[in-house]
Amino acid sequence: MKMKEEKKGQEGSFGKFFQQSGTTISLVIVYIIICIIFTFLSEYFLTVKNFLNIGTYASITGVMAAGVTVAMLLGHIDMSQYATLTIATMTVALMLQKGMPAGLTILAAAAVGVLCGTINGGLIAVFKIPGIIVTMGTMQVFRGIAYLTTNGNTVMIHDSSFGFIGKGYVFGTIPFCIVLMAAVFLIIAYILKYTNFGRKIFAVGGNEQVSYLSGIRTGTVKFLGMVISGVCAAAAGLITCSQVGAAIPSTGTGSEMEVLSAVILGGVSLSGGKGKISGTVIGVLILATIQNGMTLLSLQSFYQMIINGSVLILAVLLDVIKSGALKRE
Amino acid sequence: MVKILEMRNISKRFPGVLALDGVSLTLHAGEILALLGENGAGKSTLMKILSGAYQADQGEIFLKEEKIISKNPAEMMKKNIAVMHQELSYLNDLSIAENIFLGKLPINKFFQVDYKKLRADTKRLLDMVGLDLDPMTEVSTMTVAQKQMMEIAKALSAEVQVLVLDEPTSALNETEVQILFGLIRRLAAQGKGIIYISHKMDEIFEISHRIQVLRDGRHIGTAHTGEITTGELVNMMVGRTIDTICAKEGRSPGDVVLEVKNLVTARIKDITFSVRAGEVVGLYGLMGSGRTELVEAIFGKKPVSGGEIRIDGKKLSIRSPRDAIREGIAYIPRERRSEGLVLTESVQHNMSIVHIDKLQKFLKLDLKREKTLVREWIQKLQIKTPSLHTPVKNLSGGNQQKAVIGKWMMDEMKVIILNEPTRGIDVGAKAEVYHLIEELCQKGMAVIMISSETPEIMGVSDRILVVHEGRITGECERAEFKQETIMHYAIGEKSL
Numbered sequence: 001m002k003m004k005e006e007k008k009g010q011e012g013s014f015g016k017f018f019q020q021s022g023t024t025i026s027l028v029i030v031y032i033i034i035c036i037i038f039t040f041l042s043e044y045f046l047t048v049k050n051f052l053n054i055g056t057y058a059s060i061t062g063v064m065a066a067g068v069t070v071a072m073l074l075g076h077i078d079m080s081q082y083a084t085l086t087i088a089t090m091t092v093a094l095m096l097q098k099g100m101p102a103g104l105t106i107l108a109a110a111a112v113g114v115l116c117g118t119i120n121g122g123l124i125a126v127f128k129i130p131g132i133i134v135t136m137g138t139m140q141v142f143r144g145i146a147y148l149t150t151n152g153n154t155v156m157i158h159d160s161s162f163g164f165i166g167k168g169y170v171f172g173t174i175p176f177c178i179v180l181m182a183a184v185f186l187i188i189a190y191i192l193k194y195t196n197f198g199r200k201i202f203a204v205g206g207n208e209q210v211s212y213l214s215g216i217r218t219g220t221v222k223f224l225g226m227v228i229s230g231v232c233a234a235a236a237g238l239i240t241c242s243q244v245g246a247a248i249p250s251t252g253t254g255s256e257m258e259v260l261s262a263v264i265l266g267g268v269s270l271s272g273g274k275g276k277i278s279g280t281v282i283g284v285l286i287l288a289t290i291q292n293g294m295t296l297l298s299l300q301s302f303y304q305m306i307i308n309g310s311v312l313i314l315a316v317l318l319d320v321i322k323s324g325a326l327k328r329e
Numbered sequence: 330m331v332k333i334l335e336m337r338n339i340s341k342r343f344p345g346v347l348a349l350d351g352v353s354l355t356l357h358a359g360e361i362l363a364l365l366g367e368n369g370a371g372k373s374t375l376m377k378i379l380s381g382a383y384q385a386d387q388g389e390i391f392l393k394e395e396k397i398i399s400k401n402p403a404e405m406m407k408k409n410i411a412v413m414h415q416e417l418s419y420l421n422d423l424s425i426a427e428n429i430f431l432g433k434l435p436i437n438k439f440f441q442v443d444y445k446k447l448r449a450d451t452k453r454l455l456d457m458v459g460l461d462l463d464p465m466t467e468v469s470t471m472t473v474a475q476k477q478m479m480e481i482a483k484a485l486s487a488e489v490q491v492l493v494l495d496e497p498t499s500a501l502n503e504t505e506v507q508i509l510f511g512l513i514r515r516l517a518a519q520g521k522g523i524i525y526i527s528h529k530m531d532e533i534f535e536i537s538h539r540i541q542v543l544r545d546g547r548h549i550g551t552a553h554t555g556e557i558t559t560g561e562l563v564n565m566m567v568g569r570t571i572d573t574i575c576a577k578e579g580r581s582p583g584d585v586v587l588e589v590k591n592l593v594t595a596r597i598k599d600i601t602f603s604v605r606a607g608e609v610v611g612l613y614g615l616m617g618s619g620r621t622e623l624v625e626a627i628f629g630k631k632p633v634s635g636g637e638i639r640i641d642g643k644k645l646s647i648r649s650p651r652d653a654i655r656e657g658i659a660y661i662p663r664e665r666r667s668e669g670l671v672l673t674e675s676v677q678h679n680m681s682i683v684h685i686d687k688l689q690k691f692l693k694l695d696l697k698r699e700k701t702l703v704r705e706w707i708q709k710l711q712i713k714t715p716s717l718h719t720p721v722k723n724l725s726g727g728n729q730q731k732a733v734i735g736k737w738m739m740d741e742m743k744v745i746i747l748n749e750p751t752r753g754i755d756v757g758a759k760a761e762v763y764h765l766i767e768e769l770c771q772k773g774m775a776v777i778m779i780s781s782e783t784p785e786i787m788g789v790s791d792r793i794l795v796v797h798e799g800r801i802t803g804e805c806e807r808a809e810f811k812q813e814t815i816m817h818y819a820i821g822e823k824s825l
Binding site: 194195196199200202203206207209210211212213214215216217273274 | 628630649650651653654655660662667668669670671672673674678681682683685686688689692693694696736
């Protein structure tokens with residue numbers, strides 16, 4: 001079965017794109033089915049404007065998911081992303097309030113991302129604590145710090161040039177945040193596919209012992225992976241506070257699992273070493289589209305939670321059935 | 330004497346290897362039978378079939394003349410066959426009593442664990458094996474020897490009829506060994522059948538009534554202890570014909586490349602040797618002798634506590650495999666699936682990973698060059714794979730092994746260490762590995778090869794070093810190669 005896929009894949013670049021994992025194809029099919037259903041249910045769904053809306057909505061989750069994909073390929077999870085995002089937004093808003101230039105605040109946000117990622121990565125790489133535990137801890141620590149910056153108060157952003165990140169348009173029609181998300185996805189995809197660092201990420205996530213014996217500094221790779229995840233969270237923070245026009249210290253509380261859901265939906269293995277960035281893109285799109293469709297149908301958000309959760313389990317279930325793992329017993 | 334256990338014509342095939350070929354074994358009540366053979370002779374496989382961990386492809390097992398079918402370990406335990414494996418299995422955080430009675434804890438009328446009874450029952454068993462500890466002692470606080478005695482006590486907790494002990498003395502000192510032997514003799518006197526596996530000749534002569542020798546998965550012979558000499562046993566163990574190996578004469582080694590001086594680690598006690606360019610040094614030793622530890626120390630995987638390692642006369646400080654690789658040392662590990670290959674990754678990605686940094690050109694991998702190099706070595710090593718992108722887990726054992734070797738070929742290395750490179754691969758693939766070693770030699774690399782098979786190590790090496798209990802106990806030049814000599818060194822007997 002696998003060999004057949006291989007041969008088909010040799011034929012063209014389009015075939016190659018789908019060759020290694022069948023997961024991506026089945027996700028594309030699931031996505032198309034979802035779109036067809038919503039097209040029938042709502043006349044507003046299948047329009048360019050609506051899809052740009054979906055993209056805008058997806059951009060925050062998307063940028064974070066790109067980073068967490070790297071962490072998960074390494075076999076670790078980053079649950080502290082929303083908290084990192086919030087520290088970044090608070091930093092940006094407070095600096096803008098003091099009249100500092102927007103460009104400088106962007107650098108400061110990036111620094112916050114690097115710092116938070118360094119703490120996570122350091123604990124994982126040096127002390128060999130599993131990522132899920134490290135980030136469960138730092139998630140709360142970072143959140144506490146975010147609240148402390150303003151004693152829990154919201155900070156308004158009045159800088160008009162800063163608003164461009166979340167609300168600006170390129171060529172008059174395409175929201176800048178979609179371009180930003182696409183750029184982040186492309187950069188991560190490039191790193192994974194065309195650099196030695198990307199190869200090491202897959203190797204370390206696939207088998208750390210083998211990687212170590214092949215001369216890879218496994219700790220460094222894990223460390224840098226977590227830094228990437230942190231920086232992506234901070235970048236998502238820039239979009240968030242620009243769209244909202246304010247920095248709110250409670251941003252994203254309770255939504256920590258959404259990003260992880262999208263990545264798992266996209267077929268990235270929780271144990272590391274297996275997954276594709278294209279899967280993550282579709283995972284993010286599926287969740288954002290369901291959200292959008294249900295809003296169009298004016299369904300209560302409580303239903304959305306039920307559907308989101310069910311879609312995640314169904315998608316993973318499909319994969320389990322397809323891989324034949326159930327037959328082994 | 331009453332036959333308590335009979336295994337008839339047992340065969341077992343693993344992918345590429347016939348591990349057991351029609352082996353029969355008879356055990357009488359009250360008898361201590363020693364099972365003897367080199368690593369890979371089939372002793373452990375035979376015992377795993379007896380314990381129910383493996384199923385035989387062919388053959389039958391009779392317990393007291395009654396045919397039994399082994400499906401899983403739990404069932405065989407119910408039939409009162411207890412196998413104590415080389416690798417101990419216990420739960421570190423529980424007490425001795427809980428470990429021994431796991432799954433069958435005594436319950437009182439309130440459905441609570443009856444600790445009084447548990448304590449008393451455990452104490453009785455511990456007294457039997459001569460372990461003077463409180464039954465509630467947590468296992469993690471015990472020494473390895475104590476854990477070993479506990480495992481035996483556990484085997485005794487059932488009304489055991491057949492007890493198998495696989496290398497039970499590897500972690501015991503002389504006094505503890507004597508306590509164990511006393512126990513074994515008592516059990517035999519009670520009419521139980523005991524199968525005793527060991528590499529230690531003196532122990533076998535001391536404890537057993539009868540000795541059975543296996544070799545290459547076949548039954549070679551049985552003899553009553555006392556009617557056979559060590560020399561005869563060694564002959565039975567190693568008397569193999571050399572067929573697949575073309576012994577190359579007349580290599581001309583160059584200068585010394587690798588020098589190891591007074592190397593000390595946790596299990597290595599002062600080892601000194603050197604390897605020349607274009608020379609193959611064979612490293613022989615039985616399981617647990619320290620041979621793997623030695624090469625892992627050279628490669629930077631195990632910490633070194635003393636001594637020095639030099640390459641081309643330069644003293645090295647190797648703290649990790651990365652350092653070793655930088656100095657030109659390559660290591661092909663024993664466990665290809667857990668140490669050699671990232672199974673989820675493709676053939677291409679696995680084979681280029683060691684030298685991936687050298688393929689990076691500024692911001693981009695030179696994918697063309699990578700493909701050319703990988704293709705070149707797939708062809709040279711004749712790795713059979715549908716494509717470069719096939720996950721390595723889909724390849725056969727022999728092809729996987731060649732991929733592990735291929736990982737190190739993309740760049741010039743000075744020293745190449747192969748740990749059991751032909752383990753579990755078929756004859757054809759073996760021949761290709763030997764051929765490759767020959768080529769590496771001609772290129773002027775210094776080669777170290779660990780092997781458990783004496784014909785193989787004699788066929789390939791220029792010189793053989795024998796390791797026993799962390800020391801080199803013997804060294805032979807090609808002219809003096811003799812299986813009996815090597816085996817004598819390996820079991821720690823200095824003189825013939």
